[in-house]
Amino acid sequence: MLAVRNINTFHGKIQALWDVTIEVSEGEIVALVGANGAGKTTLLDTISGTYIPVSGSVEFQGQKIEGKSAAYIVEQGIAHVPQGGRLFSDMTVRENLEMGAYSRHAWKQRAETMEQVCQIFPRLKERQNQIASTLSGGEKQMVAIGRGLMSRPKLCIFDEPSYGLAPKAVMEIFQIIKSLPKQGITVLIVEQNVGQALEMANRAYVLENGRITLQGIACDLLANDHVRKAYLGL
Numbered sequence: 001m002l003a004v005r006n007i008n009t010f011h012g013k014i015q016a017l018w019d020v021t022i023e024v025s026e027g028e029i030v031a032l033v034g035a036n037g038a039g040k041t042t043l044l045d046t047i048s049g050t051y052i053p054v055s056g057s058v059e060f061q062g063q064k065i066e067g068k069s070a071a072y073i074v075e076q077g078i079a080h081v082p083q084g085g086r087l088f089s090d091m092t093v094r095e096n097l098e099m100g101a102y103s104r105h106a107w108k109q110r111a112e113t114m115e116q117v118c119q120i121f122p123r124l125k126e127r128q129n130q131i132a133s134t135l136s137g138g139e140k141q142m143v144a145i146g147r148g149l150m151s152r153p154k155l156c157i158f159d160e161p162s163y164g165l166a167p168k169a170v171m172e173i174f175q176i177i178k179s180l181p182k183q184g185i186t187v188l189i190v191e192q193n194v195g196q197a198l199e200m201a202n203r204a205y206v207l208e209n210g211r212i213t214l215q216g217i218a219c220d221l222l223a224n225d226h227v228r229k230a231y232l233g234l
Contacts, residue, residue: 001026001186002047002078002155007056007066009039009046016042018210019056024155029178029187031201031218033194033231039210040190041083044157047188048080049073060155075103077154083163085144089133093124096132096143100150109152117146120176138169145176149185156180157188162196174200194231198222 002024009017016039024030032040045051047058049070058066065073070080079100087096097117101110118125121142127135132143141161148156158177162170170193178200180187191197198204198218206214206227214221221227228234 001061002188003057003059004043004047005057005059007043007046007053007058009042009051009053011042016210017046017053020207020210020212022205022212022215024186024188026154026186027181028203029181029189029201031197031204032188032190032207033197033204033227034207035230036192038207040207041159042210043207044080044159044188044190047073047157048078071103074151074153075105077152079148079151079153079156081144081148081156081158081161083160085140087132087140087143087147089131091132092129093132093135093143094128097124097128097146097150100147101152103151106151110150113150113152117149120149120179121146136169137165138172141165141169141173142176145173153185155186155188157190159190160192161189162191162193170196194227195222198227 004020004022007017007020008015020043034040042051046053049068052067057064060076060078065076097114098110101107101113123139124142124146161173161177174196177187189197198221201218204218204221205212
């Protein structure tokens with residue numbers, strides 16, 4: 001479904017990604033883990049069109065998308081839920097959700113999709129007229145995920161969805177993400193909570209200093225000595 005091959009991406013004159021290659025197959029949950037500053041967010045931003053790689057390719061469902069606009073990539077079926085959610089704080093929950101349906105195909109089906117999102121997040125239906133800035137951290141993250149789902153994606157990429165959330169909210173958000181493949185949505189997730197991410201994922205990659213250093217079945221990486229020492233404190 002998604003094939004990133006030998007990507008090299010720069011921040012100005014500083015190289016952030018070095019020959020990065022990852023693949024995500026339809027129906028999978030794939031985790032990307034690593035320390036802060038390893039290049040994880042840069043990789044997601046390269047996939048979703050914020051950054052243009054200087055070399056390498058990004059293919060989605062057989063079509064090259066590197067260098068394309070973020071709007072074009074959303075139209076192809078990729079939704080990006082950024083770290084911190086980045087909601088429109090003065091808008092209502094419903095208005096924030098509708099912002100996710102701006103693409104042509106999603107806008108036509110926004111009423112149906114809104115109903116589906118409210119089934120996944122019943123709390124958002126109760127709070128649809130509430131101003132986003134008054135929500136709890138967990139509720140804001142639900143809105144951010146719901147806004148991504150409003151674009152009717154085939155692949156949803158998450159950047160640190162548990163960031164700043166209480167443990168109970170983290171569990172709730174992870175359960176929702178884990179359920180997405182059953183609804184036909186493939187998942188690529190960057191997550192600081194390495195243990196939970198690897199327990200949830202089918203496969204995983206470890207990114208260190210802009211390079212993929214380990215990859216494999218998630219449960220195997222969970223038992224890997226380097227991963228246990230570097231990221232799990234064991």
